[in-house]
Amino acid sequence: MKVLTFGTSNSKNSINKQLAFYAAQQINNADVSLIDINDFEMPIYSEDREKESGIPQLAHDFYNAIGSADSIVMSFAEYNGSYTSAYKNLFDWTSRIDMKVFQNKPVLMLSTSPGPSGAQSVLAAAQASAPYFAANVIGAISLPSFYDNFDAEKNVVTDEPFNQSLLAAIHKL
Template identity: 45%
Template sequence: MKIVAFGASYSSTSINKTFAAYATEFFPANEVEILDLKSFPLPLYTTDLEKEIGKPQEAIDFVEKLATADLLIISVAEHNGSYTTAFKNLFDWASRFKVKMFENKKVLLLSTAPGPRGGLSALQSATARFPIHGAEVLGSFSLPKFADNFAAGQGITDETLKSEFMQVIESAKQHLA
């Protein structure tokens, strides 16, 4: 099994990238690839720009990376109650190349944030939106107050939250079996 994981953020210190990488540890895999979205720099999408430059290679490369996965683990970052602008831009360009960019892909959706809702609004948006683009969402989990509830080398530190997370992981594993 190949897992492709990423935090839906272009931040060099993305807590969502950290969280997505952490989640990969709970799945047996022959190969794990953690994407850094900074590897897919794109201009701001407009239909005028698309007419001018066509479909950028970075959007094509992103969709091709998704296609290699048996399982996608995506932790969506949230800015002002929605996806980050940079991720939404990548999503928009990629959907112009392939509307069903998650076609037949099993997806575990996560989110985390410094605040008490843990990126829940962006997670809810992704949970509703990604199936339209072909994703089979196996489960979702939001980790609130990342700095208080997560430690490097240890993972989720709050026992109640870790138990809830593990229930989502076990359910996803059953869907993969």
């Protein structure tokens, strides 16, 4: 199974990228492709830019990466209660190719933050809008207080309820 995984933050040390990669590695016999959304940085979306220059190749590359995967594991970073600007821009450009960005793929949505909320606001928003973008959400799980619940030396989540929810979601693949 080809699994595309990424965090929605453009931080070089993204805790959401770490979490997404950890989760994808829990899938048996998975060929995991970890991408960095920094590799898809484009000008801020605007209708005028699209009319003048068309849709950037990087948006097509991201759309094609989703299309070539069997499933997607993504973890949402939360900035001021919403999507990061880096992810939102990538998503906006990609949705101009096809509103069904996720192409009916099974999607495991995660989120985490250093604080106790675990970025639940953005995860709830992403899950609520998923049907409009053809995401078959198999699970939406938040990990609160990342630094208290993730062992960086071993690269493992130490929160057992999270791990149990994760394995239950993965079994839906």
